[in-house]
Structures are given as structure tokens and as C-alpha cells.
Amino acid sequence: MSPVLPPEIVTPRRxxxxxxxxxxxxxxxxxxFPAWKVVNHMDRFTRLRLQTSSLTDLGLRAGIIAATTALSLPWSLRPDTLLRDRKERGFYHDLATAGDAHAFFQKPKPGIRVRVRHSGPLAHQPKDGQSYLLSFRSPFEAVNPRVREDYHRHDNNEIAWAQYWKHGDKPRPTIAVIHGFIMDSYWVNSKFFALEWFYEQGYDVLLYTLPFHGYRQGLLSPFSGHGYFSHGPLHMNEVHAHAIHDFRVFLDWLLSHGVPSVGVTGISMGGYATALLASVEERLAFAIPVVPPASLVDMVFEWPVLGHLIRSALATAGISIQEARHTLAVNSPLTWQLAIPKERVLLIGGMDDRITFTKHTMLLWEHWDRPAVHWFPGGHVLHWGQGDYLKAMRRFLDGIGFKP
Known part of the structure; x- marks a missing residue:
């Protein structure tokens, strides 16, 4: 399925x-693992394009690092947060070791009321249908009872949001899209994934907003997504449990309103959420993670400055990389097995991703017993040949029978 030769891994000391x-x-x-390097086999023109995408990735990564270091890390390293997390990390260790994804990603209660209203004039307005804004007050409770009060202090985050494009005649097979960290704009994601084109092919579309993004961020939040990583690792575990819970509420609502089938795709952190959904939600028609990380600990360890600060803080506390991974393992797809057949999974990876890193896509591909994969000559931000993988997505959907 790949138009180019897949990347290869080079480890330290070969x-x-x-x-x-x-x-x-x-x-x-x-x-x-954070020190492993990726080698690509390509012609000179492709190599030049990868160099351009690498520079773009490095620029974006520098901005994320600066914002996170200045505005998120100090909150995560507060003494009371560190003390709480040290006491409570065993709770998440036990859940990961038990190996039951449903014990952590708990099924939503039935009958949750979803509010439906027409989207504003700036939203995409399909010619032969309607654009709606969906929302509900989330009944999600933090999995760990000892962190519930702290987690639920964020009022705006208690309301879940999604934009829904629906054809006028009847419910259609629906492509659900999950945005990346910070990049929550419905307009940006609709353009990036060519969702108007997919809609014109006959699919309905749902754009889902992750916790602490968009309408869900706090009034004093310095940027969209700030609350995702700014309250310590245990809070981060609960954010992912919350993200999966609220998506499943929208999934319940779609299926209860006659939608014949729903699949999910997402980019970056949205790809990560897509991978987690594929590990717990057997009703999904497909899962297409795009440039997803596989382990947040290993990803951040490779980032300059921020990775060094976190390594130093863990070393000072006597915490190894294995223990740090174990603490966050409940929110990693590497911990769980697929809940859907691998034939309904398509991984899309950038050959020179410098933010979530190419080797994470490779690691997830191996963990899932090598499902279909499409490599594009680009990085995390610049996706050269994106039209090729959008067409590959369409061929994949046709191949699994997901048709309007």
C-alpha cells in the first residue's frame, strides 16, 4: 500500500x-528507544522535500516546547502535584498490569442527552445537508476517586462538543475526525483532511473536540490544549480516559439516530486518541491514526530542552524510564490489544516526523501485527503527497465496505 520504501531503524551501537x-x-x-534513529531510502528530490518538512516540524516543536515549558511544566511540577502523583501512581500501575482496557476506559451511561443546534454562519454549510453543533454535559468521572475533585474543577471542560455535517436525505456512514494538540479548529481540520471532498463522496462527517481544547478550555487558559499536560501525569491519564468516554457518547448518539456505521481518524494527538479507541471500541467500522505517538514518555524524552528537564526531574526523584512508562501506560495503545480486526486499521506515517516521530508509527504497526500502512514523504506538519494518502484512505474505505 505504501508508495515509497518504508523507513528503517538504526539503534545505538547498531x-x-x-x-x-x-x-x-x-x-x-x-x-x-528515544535515541533510535530512522533511515529513509529515497531519491534526491524526495530528500529535499523531507528537509523542508523537517525544518517546519522543528519550528513547530520549538514553539510547543517554549509554551509547554513556560506555561504548563511549572503547574505539573508543583510540590503538591508531585506528592499526590507519587502516592497515587500505583493505582494506574495496577490497571495497566491487569491488562483490561475496559476497566480504565469505562463505557458511558446510556441516555445521555445531546443538544443539537445549527452551526454558526462561519461553519461549513453543505449544499445538500446541514451543519450542526452537538454538545452535552459529560457525566465522566475521573477513574481514580482520589483525583476526581481536582480533575473536575475545570467547568468548561465538562461540556463536550462536536460539529456534525449531515446529508439531508438520511443518515450516512460517518467519518469522525479528531484533531491534534492545539489544532482544534473545525475549519483547519476540514481543510487538512479534505472533508468537503469526503462529504461530496457521500459520507457524513463528525469533527470531535478533545478535552481542554476549543470551547472546552478554561477562561484563563493561555492556549487551547493547555490543560492537557499542565496538571501532572495522573491528570494526563484521566484526560485520555475522558476523551475516549466523550467520543463514545457521540458514537452512541450517532448509532441511535440511524447512522449505519462510524469510523474514526485523527492526526497527532488525535491519532493517539484514534489508536486508543481502536483498542476499546469494537463498534468502530475503521480506525486510521495519522502520525500518532505510541508512548508519550518516549516522545517527550526526545524533545530538546523539555525532554532534558523531565529526564532530570525523574532522575532526581529516582524514577526510571520504565517506571515513568508504567505510570502512563494506561493511556498508551501499546498496553492494549485491538478491539477491531486489524484489517479495519490503516496507519499513516510521515517518513521524517520530528514531533511524534516516525519510529512511533513503526512501533504501533508492529504492536498491531502489521496492519495496512501508508508512508508519505513528509514530516508531522508538511505532508507532501497528501493527496495520495487521502486517495489511499478512500481506497481503504472502499476495500472494507465502508461506502455511502
Missing amino acids: RPAQLRPAAPWWRNLDPE
Whole structure:
């Protein structure tokens, strides 16, 4: 399915790459995984395009690092947060070790009322249908009872939001899209994923907003998504449980209103949420993660400045990379098995991703027993040949019978 040769891994001291570590992965994945390098085989023109995309990735990464270091990390490293997290991390260790995804990603209660209103004039207005804004007050409760009060202090985050494009005649197979970190704009995501084109092919579309983004961010939030990482690692676990819970409420609503089938795709952190949904929601028609990370600990360890600060803080506390992985393992797709057949999964990876990193896509691909994968000559932001993988997505949807 790939139009180019897949990337290869080079490890320090040229040791064989174990991209499918023995369970549990958090203990047996090489501690030097953040130092593994990716080698690509390509012509000169493709290499030049990758260099351009790499510079764009590095610029965006520098901005994320600066904002996170200045505005999020100090909150995460507060003494009371560190003390609470040290006491409570065993709760999440036990859930990850038990291996039951449904114990952490709990099923929503039935009968949650979803409010439906017409989208504003600036939203996409399909010619042969309607654009709606969906919302509901989320009944989600933090999985760990000891962090519930702290987690639910954020009032705006208690309301879940999505934009829904629906054809006028009848409910259609629906493509659900999950945005990346910070990039929550419905307009930007609709253009990036060519959703108007998919809509014209006959699909309905749902654009889902992650917790602490868009309408869900706090009034004093310095940027959309600030609350995702700014309250410590245990809070981060609960954010992902919350994201999956609220998406499943919208999924329940769609299916209860006659939608014949729903699949999900997402980019970056949205790809990560897509991978988690594929691990817990068997009703999905498909899952297409685009440039997803596989382990947040390993991803951030490779970022300059921020990775060094976090490494130093963990070393000072006597916490190894294996223990840090274990603490966040409940929110990693590497911890869980697929809930849908691998034939309904398509991974899309950038050959020179410098933000979530190419090797994470490769690691997830191996963990899922090598489902379909499409490599494009680009990085995290600039997706050269994006039209090729959008067409590959359409061929994949046709191939699994997901048709209007």
C-alpha cells in the first residue's frame, strides 16, 4: 500500500531493533528507544522535500516546547502535584498490569442527552445537508476517586462538543475526525483532511473536540490544549480516559439516530486518541491514526530542552524510564490489544516526523501485527503527497465496505 520504501531503524551501537518487545512493553522496550534513529531510502528530490518538512516540524516543536515549558511544566511540577502523583501512581500501575482496557476506559451511561443546534454562519454549510453543533454535559468521572475533585474543577471542560455535517436525505456512514494538540479548529481540520471532498463522496462527517481544547478550555487558559499536560501525569491519564468516554457518547448518539456505521481518524494527538479507541471500541467500522505517538514518555524524552528537564526531574526523584512508562501506560495503545480486526486499521506515517516521530508509527504497526500502512514523504506538519494518502484512505474505505 505504501508508495515509497518504508523507513528503517538504526539503534545505538547498531543493535537489532526490537520493535515488538515482550510484555509488558513499558519494562521491555529498550530504554534507549528515544535515541533510535530512522533511515529513509529515497531519491534526491524526495530528500529535499523531507528537509523542508523537517525544518517546519522543528519550528513547530520549538514553539510547543517554549509554551509547554513556560506555561504548563511549572503547574505539573508543583510540590503538591508531585506528592499526590507519587502516592497515587500505583493505582494506574495496577490497571495497566491487569491488562483490561475496559476497566480504565469505562463505557458511558446510556441516555445521555445531546443538544443539537445549527452551526454558526462561519461553519461549513453543505449544499445538500446541514451543519450542526452537538454538545452535552459529560457525566465522566475521573477513574481514580482520589483525583476526581481536582480533575473536575475545570467547568468548561465538562461540556463536550462536536460539529456534525449531515446529508439531508438520511443518515450516512460517518467519518469522525479528531484533531491534534492545539489544532482544534473545525475549519483547519476540514481543510487538512479534505472533508468537503469526503462529504461530496457521500459520507457524513463528525469533527470531535478533545478535552481542554476549543470551547472546552478554561477562561484563563493561555492556549487551547493547555490543560492537557499542565496538571501532572495522573491528570494526563484521566484526560485520555475522558476523551475516549466523550467520543463514545457521540458514537452512541450517532448509532441511535440511524447512522449505519462510524469510523474514526485523527492526526497527532488525535491519532493517539484514534489508536486508543481502536483498542476499546469494537463498534468502530475503521480506525486510521495519522502520525500518532505510541508512548508519550518516549516522545517527550526526545524533545530538546523539555525532554532534558523531565529526564532530570525523574532522575532526581529516582524514577526510571520504565517506571515513568508504567505510570502512563494506561493511556498508551501499546498496553492494549485491538478491539477491531486489524484489517479495519490503516496507519499513516510521515517518513521524517520530528514531533511524534516516525519510529512511533513503526512501533504501533508492529504492536498491531502489521496492519495496512501508508508512508508519505513528509514530516508531522508538511505532508507532501497528501493527496495520495487521502486517495489511499478512500481506497481503504472502499476495500472494507465502508461506502455511502
